Structure formats: structure tokens, C-alpha cells
Amino acid sequence: MIRRTLAVAVKELLQLRRDWRVVFTLVLMPVALVLIYGYALSFDVEHIRLVIVDQDGSRAAREVARAFLSSGHFDHIGTTRDVRELDRWLDTGHAQVALVVPSGYGADLAAHRFTTLQLVLDGSDSQTANTVLAYAQQIVASVTPLVRVSGTGPALAAPLVWYNPDLASARFLVPGLVAFILMITAVIATALAVVREKERGTLESLRATPLMALELLIGKTLPYLVIASAAAAASLTLAWALFDVPIRGSLGWLAVVTVLYLLGGLGWGVLISTLAETQQVAFQVSLLSSMLPTMLLSGFIFPISSMPEALQWISHIVPARYFLVALRAIVLKGAGPEMWWQQVVGLVVYATVVGSLATARTVRSL
Amino acid sequence: MRALLVILVKELRQLRRDPKILPILFLAPAFQLVILGYAATTDVRHVELAVCDLDRSAESRRLVQRFEGSTYFRVTGRVDDQNGLDRLLQDGTARVALTIPAGFAAERNAGRVGTVQLLTDGSDAMSGSAALGYANGVLRSVAAAGVRPLVELRPVVLYNPDLASRNFMVPAVLSLILMIMTMMLTAMAIVRESETGTLEQLLVTPLTPGHLILGKLIPYALVGLVEALSTLPVALFWFRVPLRGSLLTLLAFTVPFMLCNLGLGLLISTISRTQQQAMMLTAFVFMMPQIYLSGFAFPIQNMPKGFQLVTYLVPLRYYITILRGIFLKGIGIEVLWPQALALTGLGVAILLLARMRFRRRLG
Numbered sequence: 127m128i129r130r131t132l133a134v135a136v137k138e139l140l141q142l143r144r145d146w147r148v149v150f151t152l153v154l155m156p157v158a159l160v161l162i163y164g165y166a167l168s169f170d171v172e173h174i175r176l177v178i179v180d181q182d183g184s185r186a187a188r189e190v191a192r193a194f195l196s197s198g199h200f201d202h203i204g205t206t207r208d209v210r211e212l213d214r215w216l217d218t219g220h221a222q223v224a225l226v227v228p229s230g231y232g233a234d235l236a237a238h239r240f241t242t243l244q245l246v247l248d249g250s251d252s253q254t255a256n257t258v259l260a261y262a263q264q265i266v267a268s269v270t271p272l273v274r275v276s277g278t279g280p281a282l283a284a285p286l287v288w289y290n291p292d293l294a295s296a297r298f299l300v301p302g303l304v305a306f307i308l309m310i311t312a313v314i315a316t317a318l319a320v321v322r323e324k325e326r327g328t329l330e331s332l333r334a335t336p337l338m339a340l341e342l343l344i345g346k347t348l349p350y351l352v353i354a355s356a357a358a359a360a361s362l363t364l365a366w367a368l369f370d371v372p373i374r375g376s377l378g379w380l381a382v383v384t385v386l387y388l389l390g391g392l393g394w395g396v397l398i399s400t401l402a403e404t405q406q407v408a409f410q411v412s413l414l415s416s417m418l419p420t421m422l423l424s425g426f427i428f429p430i431s432s433m434p435e436a437l438q439w440i441s442h443i444v445p446a447r448y449f450l451v452a453l454r455a456i457v458l459k460g461a462g463p464e465m466w467w468q469q470v471v472g473l474v475v476y477a478t479v480v481g482s483l484a485t486a487r488t489v490r491s492l
Numbered sequence: 493m494r495a496l497l498v499i500l501v502k503e504l505r506q507l508r509r510d511p512k513i514l515p516i517l518f519l520a521p522a523f524q525l526v527i528l529g530y531a532a533t534t535d536v537r538h539v540e541l542a543v544c545d546l547d548r549s550a551e552s553r554r555l556v557q558r559f560e561g562s563t564y565f566r567v568t569g570r571v572d573d574q575n576g577l578d579r580l581l582q583d584g585t586a587r588v589a590l591t592i593p594a595g596f597a598a599e600r601n602a603g604r605v606g607t608v609q610l611l612t613d614g615s616d617a618m619s620g621s622a623a624l625g626y627a628n629g630v631l632r633s634v635a636a637a638g639v640r641p642l643v644e645l646r647p648v649v650l651y652n653p654d655l656a657s658r659n660f661m662v663p664a665v666l667s668l669i670l671m672i673m674t675m676m677l678t679a680m681a682i683v684r685e686s687e688t689g690t691l692e693q694l695l696v697t698p699l700t701p702g703h704l705i706l707g708k709l710i711p712y713a714l715v716g717l718v719e720a721l722s723t724l725p726v727a728l729f730w731f732r733v734p735l736r737g738s739l740l741t742l743l744a745f746t747v748p749f750m751l752c753n754l755g756l757g758l759l760i761s762t763i764s765r766t767q768q769q770a771m772m773l774t775a776f777v778f779m780m781p782q783i784y785l786s787g788f789a790f791p792i793q794n795m796p797k798g799f800q801l802v803t804y805l806v807p808l809r810y811y812i813t814i815l816r817g818i819f820l821k822g823i824g825i826e827v828l829w830p831q832a833l834a835l836t837g838l839g840v841a842i843l844l845l846a847r848m849r850f851r852r853r854l855g
Contacts, residue, residue, distance in 0.1 A: 151772045418528055
């Protein structure tokens with residue numbers, strides 16, 4: 127059995143060598159993409175485009191405006207006295223936020239009367255808007271005094287952030303990016319493997335050999351597993367070297383989890399390949415089933431705990447979900463297997479189910 | 493003109509012959525939007541909170557109740573010892589840990605500052621920082637009893653007053669789905685004919701490359717428009733994203749966007765030699781950059797300058813701006829003309845490029 131499996135693997139490798147561009151793409155693309163997007167993507171909200179509407183013109187007004195500008199979060203886009211101009215600024219998106227200092231602000235402050243500032247925000251991007259609001263509140267609190275109104279003291283929080291003390295989004299996003307890119311690579315690698323033989327009629331000749339379904343599938347997957355593992359190792363090394371993703375946990379476990387994840391992805395590709403009649407259908411199904419679900423349902427960008435209950439259930443069929451939890455735990459928290467063994471179970475179950483379905487399908491078509 | 497008609501009929505017949513393709517084309521987009529529209533939420537809710545109350549006063553219990561009562565937190569663990577918090581954070585039971593030190597109530601009653609400790613799991617930077625913000629909000633509402641700031645900041649939120657991320661994300665997910673669906677349609681169109689050898693047959697007919705390209709483009713543009721029409725109701729009536737601008741403008745802007753993606757598909761199809769290459773090119777070179785550089789989840793203004801320049805080549809970037817503008821801000825062509833112009837320009841350029849490549853390949 128091992129000999130026959132190896133024979134298929136060697137045949138597949140020979141075929142791959144003829145189209146070296148495919149191997150090149152499968153190994154180098156993931157690395158290049160991690161490199162590019164690792165730099166490009168971030169959730170840190172900076173360079174917020176700010177308009178200042180100063181209706182007061184006092185020194186206190188200029189002071190609070192200066193506090194906003196020197197905070198480093200805001201880019202000064204313009205100053206105006208007329209609130210009606212704001213619509214145009216915000217509609218076109220030239221400004222995201224406007225600080226309105228009402229007339230009388232300076233006088234109120236000088237007389238120690240309670241007063242207000244207004245912040246007009248473009249709320250369409252709620253996440254950015256929330257962050258901007260928090261920044262603005264901090265700035266206002268830092269330049270204006272508090273007044274004690276009763277005998278009870280205030281409650282304050284001493285925040286402490288673990289694993290990623292400066293809350294850098296790269297450290298959190300890059301592992302997600304690696305998971306996403308590896309999934310696409312794995313599915314794409316095998317999605318055409320069987321259907322291509324079907325379309326070209328070479329499956330007939332394989333049928334004439336004493337090959338069993340399982341041998342055929344393992345033989346076809348093996349070369350791609352090697353290629354995808356190389357891609358995984360290269361992208362994780364890059365994440366560690368360039369993006370300060372610390373690898374705090376054990377490398378051995380990292381390898382085990384990654385290979386399990388890749389097996390799931392490759393298995394899914396093979397399953398598509400056995401189901402589809404034409405390469406075009408295989409192509410569409412594999413992109414549709416891997417691209418968006420891996421990005422949106424895995425916890426890569428959007429937290430799973432915020433999704434509706436039903437969707438949290440659905441997310442269990444997305445293997446990236448398990449891989450990401452385990453990957454972040456190993457890489458960022460340095461946690462041992464007792465913390466994430468459930469994720470390993472998830473990955474194993476996924477790979478087994480997908481693999482046996484694919485084998486069953488192949489038995490039928492042989 | 494007749495030649496064009498002939499090839500159109502041929503393409504439509506071919507499309508009809510593959511029974512598996514039709515459900516993919518017409519049902520998948522709406523179905524995906526229903527599911528993924530829910531997934532794309534940046535509102536951080538039900539953050540898992542672990543509590544360690546060392547004060548055990550009425551006041552500390554009230555503080556914990558405040559946390560429980562807010563929709564932002566869900567208490568998933570209580571420990572009597574701060575060391576117990578480590579484990580809860582490490583295995584992911586909790587993402588935020590609140591410690592109320594002994595003497596918290598006494599300090600505040602004496603008019604001094606009572607400090608609690610908030611421990612956050614930063615490995616998920618986004619929900620980590622959001623959770624810190626919410627926690628500060630809860631504390632501020634408790635603290636408000638004692639002091640009042642002399643200057644109050646009053647926020648006025650335009651376009652999306654309840655700051656619901658769904659209103660922002662659903663239009664973007666809709667455009668992602670349209671992009672993927674339409675680019676897929678044409679990415680294999682020509683390479684398949686050349687791999688199966690039928691391109692040779694087409695070449696001996698009096699059809700010109702222009703005819704072939706248009707013949708591949710027009711039927712799929714129709715399919716794309718039907719897909720747009722089947723997903724828009726999902727956004728409007730299922731997710732109830734407010735449509736403040738004109739539906740007609742939105743559809744009009746959809747046409748150049750379709751052209752761009754179908755054109756990109758054709759371009760891929762003329763560059764690649766095998767269907768496998770076409771697939772890799774589509775996924776890695778044409779789809780991913782569009783997704784990540786479009787500003788759908790990662791704001792463009794946060795990117796390094798060089799990347800910001802590259803985003804001007806991304807059709808999806810313009811379409812997402814257009815959709816969000818029409819849906820949420822209710823603006824129209826008077827504000828969005830630069831985006832419309834860019835999309836049309838890109839579409840024409842891509843199609844010309846595809847036609848050029850195609851002719852060279854035939855020659």
C-alpha cells in the first residue's frame with residue numbers, strides 16, 4: 127500500500143515539476159502576501175481628519191484645539207467659524223470629525239461655570255467613531271478641571287494589558303493573516319487535483335491500475351502537504367522576524383497544529399475536487415467556501431463572541447476558527463496544550479470527516 | 493452586430509447546460525450575505541469577564557452588578573484569589589479580569605480615589621481595547637457620583653446615530669460578494685476554451701477578438717446585475733440598512749463596477765495557460781489585494797503612504813465608498829462623481845488591456 131501511495135505521489139511531483147510556476151506560486155505567494163498585508167493592515171486609528179469650528183475665538187478655545195492637534199491622533203484639515211460648512215466637509219469624507227467650540231466657552235471657563243464642547247462625528251464607521259470619541263474624551267479631560275460635587279471619591283481603573291501590552295494590532299492580525307492565506311493555499315492546491323483528471327479523461331487510466339481510493343488521495347495530497355508546510359514555516363518565520371509576533375510557546379506543538387490545519391484545508395480541496403464535474407465548478411466552490419468564511423467567520427477580523435448565537439454555531443465548521451485560537455494561544459500567550467486541546471480535537475475531527483467523505487466519493491467514481 | 497448576437501446565444505446556451513452553476517450564481521450571493529452580514533460586526537458585546545472581589549462590600553457588589561447589567565460584558569468566572577485570574581485569561585475563559593482590592597469602598601467613602609484593576613487579554617487587540625473602553629465607561633458612570641468635569645464633551649453622531657457597525661459592514665460585505673462572484677464568472681472563460689481546444693474552432697470563424705470579448709462579457713454582466721438585484725433586498729429588508737440615497741444611482745454605479753471585475757476576470761483568462769493558473773491568479777493576485785486594500789475592514793488612512801497609492805487601482809475601494817455613501821449619507825453623483833469616473837476609467841482600461849492580450853495570444 128505504501129509503495130502504491132508513493133508511486134502516486136511521485137507521479138504528482140513529476141507533473142508539478144513540469145508546471146514549476148504552480149509550486150513557485152504555492153510557496154512564495156503566501157510569504158509575499160503575509161509580508162505585504164502585514165505592513166498594510168492595522169486597526170490602530172490614526173490620522174483622523176479633524177475640522178475645528180471655533181465660534182468663540184478665545185484663548186481657552188485655542189488651547190483646547192491645540193491639545194487635540196498635539197495629541198498626534200488627528201490631522202488638521204481646516205478651520206472655520208460656520209457650522210453649516212460642516213455638512214460639506216463630512217459628506218465628501220474630507221473630514222471625519224469636527225470639534226465645535228461654542229461662543230462663550232472661554233467666558234464660562236474663566237468664570238468657572240459648567241460648559242460644553244461639541245464633537246460632530248461621522249458615525250458610518252462605528253469602530254473608528256468609538257475610538258475617536260474615546261480619544262477626544264481623554265483629551266478634554268486632560269486639559270479641563272474636575273469639580274468635586276459630593277463627598278464620595280471617584281472610582282478609577284488601573285488598566286493592565288497582557289500578552290500584547292501596547293495593543294498593537296499587527297501582533298493580533300498577522301497570525302490571522304497567516305491562517306487565512308494558508309487556508310486559501312491549501313484549498314487551491316488540491317481543488318483541481320481530481321477533477322482535472324476527470325476532465326482530461328486520465329482518471330480512466332488510473333481506474334485500470336490496482337490503486338485504491340485512499341492510496342490515490344493520500345498520494346495526491348502528500349506533495350501538496352509538503353509544499354504547504356514549507357509555505358507555513360516560511361510565513362510564520364516572517365511574522366516572527368518582521369512583525370514582532372513573539373513565538374512564546376513550543377515550536378513542536380506549533381508544527382503539529384499547523385499540519386493538522388493544512389490537512390483539513392487540503393482535504394476540503396480534495397473533497398470539492400471529487401464532487402465537481404468541471405474545473406470551473408471546483409474553482410468557484412473552492413473560492414466561495416474558503417475566501418469569505420475563513421476571513422469573516424474565523425475570528426480573524428470580527429470577534430466570534432459578538433456574533434449571534436446561531437452564527438457562532440455555524441462558525442464551528444470553519445477550521446480556521448480552531449487553528450486561530452490555538453495559534454494565538456501558542457504564539458502570543460505561550461500556553462501549553464492543556465489550554466487549547468479542544469481546538470486540536472476540532473481540527474482532527476474536521477480533517478477526518480472531510481477526508482473520509484472524499485475517500486467515499488472517490489471509491490464511487492473509481 | 494449579428495456575429496455578436498451569435499456568440500451571445502452560444503454563451504447563454506453553455507451557461508444553461510451546466511445545471512450546477514445556476515444555483516451557485518443566483519442563490520449563493522444572497523445566502524452568503526444573510527450569513528456573513530451577521531458575522532461582520534465590530535461591535536464588541538458579551539466580552540467574557542472574570543471577577544475577583546477582594547473588598548466584598550455592598551459597593552463592590554454594586555460595581556460588579558453594573559458590569560453584569562451592561563450588554564458589553566458577561567461574567568464567566570469568579571475567583572477569590574488573584575492568582576486564579578491567570579488561568580482564566582490563559583485558557584480564554586475570560587478576556588478581561590476585574591479585581592476590586594480590599595478597601596475599595598472605604599477609600600471612596602473617605603473621599604479618596606478608589607482604584608480597581610482591569611486586566612485585559614491583548615492578544616485580540618481589537619476587542620481588548622474596546623473592552624477597556626467599555627469598562628472605563630462603566631466605571632465613569634459609577635464615579636459620576638463624586639465629581640463632575642467642568643467641561644462636558646457632547647458628541648453628535650451623523651449618518652449612523654446608534655453607531656451600529658452593521659450599517660457600515662453589510663454594504664461592504666455585499667460588494668465583496670459581488671466582486672468575488674463576478675470575477676469568478678469570466679476568470680476561466682477563455683482559458684477553458686483554449687485548454688479544451690474549442691478556441692481553435694472559434695478562431696476559424698469570422699469573429700473578431702472584440703466580438704469574442706464582448707460575447708463573453710455581456711451575458712455575465714447580466715448575471716452580475718441579477719446578483720446585485722438579489723443581494724440588495726437582503727441588505728435593505730433583512731438587515732434593514734437604511735437607504736438614504738437613490739436606488740437608481742446605486743444601480744447605475746454598479747454597472748462600471750461589474751465591468752471592472754468581469755474585465756479583470758477576462759484579463760486573467762487571457763494571461764493564464766491552464767485553469768489552475770487562472771485560479772491562483774484570481775485568488776492571490778486579484779482578489780486578495782482588492783479585499784484587503786479596499787478599506788472594507790482596515791481603514792485606508794491607517795496604511796503606509798505607498799499602499800494608499802496602490803488602493804487607487806482597486807475598483808472595490810471606489811464601489812465600497814459609493815455604497816456606503818449612498819446607503820448611509822444619502823449622497824449622490826454630485827459628491828461621488830470622482831469615484832464614478834475612476835471606476836469607469838478603470839473598467840475601460842482593463843477591458844482594453846484584456847483585448848490587447850487576447851489579440852497577442854491569438855497572433
